[in-house]
Amino acid sequence: MSVAQTIADILNRQNVKATFFLANEKTSRGDFSLDDSWKSYWQDRVREGHHFGSHTYDHLYFVKDGPAGEIFAKPQFGPKAGVATLYNEASYCREIRRVDERFKELTGTSLQKIWRAPGGKTSPRSIRMGDQCSYQHIGWSPAGFLGDELSSQTHPNKMLLDKASSQLQDGDITMAHLGIWSRKDPWAPAVLEQLILNLKARGFCFATLPKRDK
Known part of the structure; x- marks a missing residue:
């Protein structure tokens, strides 16, 4: 938290x-x-x-x-x-x-x-x-694993941001946490807002779960 x-x-x-x-x-x-x-x-x-x-x-x-x-x-x-x-x-x-x-x-x-x-x-x-x-x-979707559980030494925030911004596709479910004890470089402040902006620029909108029937 x-x-x-x-x-x-x-x-x-x-x-x-x-x-x-x-x-x-x-x-x-x-x-x-x-x-x-x-x-x-x-x-x-x-x-x-x-x-x-x-x-x-x-x-x-x-x-x-x-x-x-x-x-x-x-x-x-x-x-x-x-x-x-x-x-x-x-x-x-x-x-x-x-x-x-x-x-x-x-x-x-x-x-x-x-x-x-x-x-x-x-x-x-x-x-x-x-x-x-x-x-x-x-x-969650494979591309939706946003990586905030991973080591910030091997997976810095920029790497995680670039990967999610380019690989997420329509209908994907993403997953991240309200804080991770082990990550030294906090993910959310650096990545979340820019990721949302990047996805909006690609034309995405966002929805809650469960998915609504079409």
Whole structure:
């Protein structure tokens, strides 16, 4: 969340609506992104007309399918952080739905019925679990990986900006974060606004998820 407000300001300035996928992640302030301390931030984004989905409450990284219809996933936060844990359909659904319940407590608004797996790591079984829980999984396009998780030494901001500006195509879904702990050269202030301007110059407009039927 270190550049959360910066990103919100850029989106407002450029009149772009985004889709935020939320997990209860530790922030640079020492709190968590779904704590009451972030209530006004999320309320403001709702008022601005953005969309919201689940990123699983404790940021569950899929590990592998389990032996009897379950999956193994490793929470990044919460009481089982760092431990590969077995989830059946009900318990995995609970991790997806907990974000929805908490977001409604904070904002009075429900999520769209969409979710994104941390790291984009899934299996057909985990996707099916989300579907049976009434949440559609949404990933990103290959060109839409904007690279803010990568090392700034090997992937400087200019490289990421040039790549996304030239390679994104109509209908692509992009993905970036509200801050990355490990990146030394912050991505958002240097790249996001110029990327939006470059894409607008190519004739693109922007839309929230889920995609509307044509």
